[in-house]
Amino acid sequence: MKPLLFPVLLLAAGCDYEPTWLYPVASEQAPALYELFSEDGEPLVPADINDSTDAQKNTIYAEVGASLNAQKGGVTFNFVGTGGDVCVLVDPEGVTWTEAVSPRLDDNSRPWSYPDNLYDDGDIDIYGGLSVYYTGSSDEIGDFKVSYEDPLGNPVEVSLSVCASTSLFETVNAHAGRSTVESCTLPQTDLGVEYTVVLETWSTPLDDDRLSFGLILANGDCGTLQSRLGFSGDYHALECMIPGEALMPTSQGPWYGKAAINDLIWGAPVEGGMGYVDYEREFCEDIATSRIDQFCGDEADDVAADLSVCSWFRGEEDAVHCFCGDPAWSPEPGAF
Amino acid sequence: MSRYTLIPVVVATLAGCHWDEGLVIENMVGTVVLAPEALTRPFVSEEGVESTITDPRLIGPVYLGVYSGVTAGIEPYLYPYVGPQFVEGVSGDTYPYGGTTVGDIRYACVEFLTCKLTSGRFVDFDAIVDWFGNTLQDPVVDQFGNEIETGDFLRQACYDLLEITSDAEVRITAYEDRNGDGAVDEGDLDFVVREDGKWEAEFTLWQQDYFDNSAKVEEDDGSEDEIHGFTLFGWMDAPAVGSGELSTCNGEVAGFNENTYNNYFYGGRPYLDVLNDPGFYISTGDWVSGEPYQYESEWDTPELELNFEVTE
Numbered sequence: 001m002k003p004l005l006f007p008v009l010l011l012a013a014g015c016d017y018e019p020t021w022l023y024p025v026a027s028e029q030a031p032a033l034y035e036l037f038s039e040d041g042e043p044l045v046p047a048d049i050n051d052s053t054d055a056q057k058n059t060i061y062a063e064v065g066a067s068l069n070a071q072k073g074g075v076t077f078n079f080v081g082t083g084g085d086v087c088v089l090v091d092p093e094g095v096t097w098t099e100a101v102s103p104r105l106d107d108n109s110r111p112w113s114y115p116d117n118l119y120d121d122g123d124i125d126i127y128g129g130l131s132v133y134y135t136g137s138s139d140e141i142g143d144f145k146v147s148y149e150d151p152l153g154n155p156v157e158v159s160l161s162v163c164a165s166t167s168l169f170e171t172v173n174a175h176a177g178r179s180t181v182e183s184c185t186l187p188q189t190d191l192g193v194e195y196t197v198v199l200e201t202w203s204t205p206l207d208d209d210r211l212s213f214g215l216i217l218a219n220g221d222c223g224t225l226q227s228r229l230g231f232s233g234d235y236h237a238l239e240c241m242i243p244g245e246a247l248m249p250t251s252q253g254p255w256y257g258k259a260a261i262n263d264l265i266w267g268a269p270v271e272g273g274m275g276y277v278d279y280e281r282e283f284c285e286d287i288a289t290s291r292i293d294q295f296c297g298d299e300a301d302d303v304a305a306d307l308s309v310c311s312w313f314r315g316e317e318d319a320v321h322c323f324c325g326d327p328a329w330s331p332e333p334g335a336f
Numbered sequence: 337m338s339r340y341t342l343i344p345v346v347v348a349t350l351a352g353c354h355w356d357e358g359l360v361i362e363n364m365v366g367t368v369v370l371a372p373e374a375l376t377r378p379f380v381s382e383e384g385v386e387s388t389i390t391d392p393r394l395i396g397p398v399y400l401g402v403y404s405g406v407t408a409g410i411e412p413y414l415y416p417y418v419g420p421q422f423v424e425g426v427s428g429d430t431y432p433y434g435g436t437t438v439g440d441i442r443y444a445c446v447e448f449l450t451c452k453l454t455s456g457r458f459v460d461f462d463a464i465v466d467w468f469g470n471t472l473q474d475p476v477v478d479q480f481g482n483e484i485e486t487g488d489f490l491r492q493a494c495y496d497l498l499e500i501t502s503d504a505e506v507r508i509t510a511y512e513d514r515n516g517d518g519a520v521d522e523g524d525l526d527f528v529v530r531e532d533g534k535w536e537a538e539f540t541l542w543q544q545d546y547f548d549n550s551a552k553v554e555e556d557d558g559s560e561d562e563i564h565g566f567t568l569f570g571w572m573d574a575p576a577v578g579s580g581e582l583s584t585c586n587g588e589v590a591g592f593n594e595n596t597y598n599n600y601f602y603g604g605r606p607y608l609d610v611l612n613d614p615g616f617y618i619s620t621g622d623w624v625s626g627e628p629y630q631y632e633s634e635w636d637t638p639e640l641e642l643n644f645e646v647t648e
Contacts, residue, residue: 148419148420148431150404150405150417150419150431151404151405151417151549152404152405152547152548152549152552152565152566153549153551153552153553153555154404154547154549154551156419156431158419158420158422158429160422
């Protein structure tokens with residue numbers, strides 16, 4: 001029987017494999033799951049936003065860390081229904097685009113000839129509904145699903161999230177994707193009834209496993225809000241509705257209003273350097289001939305002249321990361 | 337490693353290949369039947385002559401769904417069970433287990449035909465031009481408003497816009513010899529006439545998960561006789577009188593977007609919830625299954641007759 005023990009032991013050892021090394025390192029400053037409150041510790045209150053000054057004053061900035069296990073993480077907050085539509089709008093850290101590797105002849109042509117730096121982007125998905133349906137707790141993120149047993153006796157899972165998010169391409173019930181503004185309108189909220197919104201962390205930036213974001217909670221529907229602030233039409237421009245959301249890691253926040261984070265924005269303290277706000281601005285502005293390429297080209301020139309200007313990859317803790325990608329990452333024609 | 341060790345290891349490994357996940361997934365087939373009345377309508381010719389026409393081009397897309405069951409009292413016909421209503425003014429969902437169609441709404445290559453064409457109903461492109469021009473008295477026009485007088489023009493429009501080279505890729509007309517009689521003709525459409533005068537089409541619920549109530553019966557200490565599967569319910573979305581438009585088609589901002597020079601339109605596609613909320617789309621003139629079919633096993637081959645005309 002002794003020879004049998006060897007393969008059995010090998011098989012059994014395979015069952016005791018713990019892939020914990022794949023998970024990120026815990027960050028005390030940016031927990032993976034927490035609840036957001038207003039400055040006075042109360043549930044958030046939807047703001048009346050009529051112009052960009054109102055928007056910047058009422059934007060809440062914060063950071064969330066990566067989940068340390070297989071459970072999802074994120075940030076939740078509550079608000080009390082107003083009797084009308086309420087808009088939730090989130091801009092997760094970073095700017096992203098798909099590099100154009102082939103010329104296009106149609107009107108949608110964009111240069112995008114530089115690669116994006118994919119190490120500094122994160123993604124947040126929004127869900128929301130009546131708090132009474134929310135299944136989460138302080139230890140575990142939840143959802144708004146209830147189970148209904150059909151006449152055959154089989155369970156049917158029903159999502160009661162009333163937060164209908166829309167993708168960049170106006171597909172309803174879709175999420176916006178990597179480091180892209182996502183919004184949803186909770187329609188005709190019940191007056192005086194509590195609602196919960198879940199900002200679920202879909203991914204955190206690879207460079208530091210901490211995702212900063214900006215949040216607007218406003219009265220009215222999101223489409224009207226975006227139009228009122230001049231951000232309808234070009235979906236790239238939405239990136240500038242919440243400027244400066246890429247924060248240097250200091251704490252989880254939250255910070256109330258843009259004025260509170262001006263000194264925390266990536267690149268801001270570097271004298272003479274190009275900051276995240278400049279980067280965002282060029283991404284948003286409708287410069288059909290140079291969009292983001294001017295910024296990325298200048299950055300590539302600076303790095304070529306001095307390698308210490310910024311790092312393409314996950315660098316030292318206090319290293320400045322490049323906003324654009326390394327031009328060498330561009331695929332060769334015909335390559336996968 | 338001796339053979340005494342190797343053999344049990346190999347046997348144990350191979351045994352793992354026969355893991356039963358308890359999933360019943362099959363291509364479930366059957367037939368849909370329509371009485372001639374469902375594809376018969378009075379028409380007036382250009383000369384003012386009245387006549388009654390029975391033609392498969394009057395058959396719109398047929399939607400088939402499998403549901404947990406059907407009940408009376410929701411609609412004038414047996415209708416799928418509806419789940420709980422969570423929002424005031426919005427009806428509950430029927431939560432179908434799956435479904436399919438016989439014929440589907442196709443991209444029709446000119447804006448005029450958006451939401452008016454069902455696949456498997458027209459023998460060729462001439463039949464489309466003829467149907468709208470001579471029978472409906474509403475000729476097909478191109479993006480400039482000029483009448484399209486030949487099927488070849490329409491076919492070429494499809495080939496150009498879709499960048500394709502065969503009727504099989506357009507998939508509106510009959511394009512293959514399904515009945516093996518050596519010709520591609522009306523016998524190769526979805527619905528063909530039977531000896532008893534009814535029109536019949538085959539359907540397949542592709543890779544359908546089969547569900548029954550066995551767990552519930554066991555829990556309730558019921559007998560095996562009480563076990564049954566889900567129920568097949570279906571209806572035919574009849575083309576609107578006059579225009580030929582299909583009420584299940586969303587032609588506003590949906591489907592293939594044609595965007596070349598001065599030719600800008602959406603090709604249309606079915607609404608996404610036609611199976612979840614069929615009652616919203618079933619309207620006067622449509623034909624519904626009067627006796628939905630309750631499955632006994634995944635091997636059943638039902639014949640579902642759409643024999644109830646909706647009149648209100």
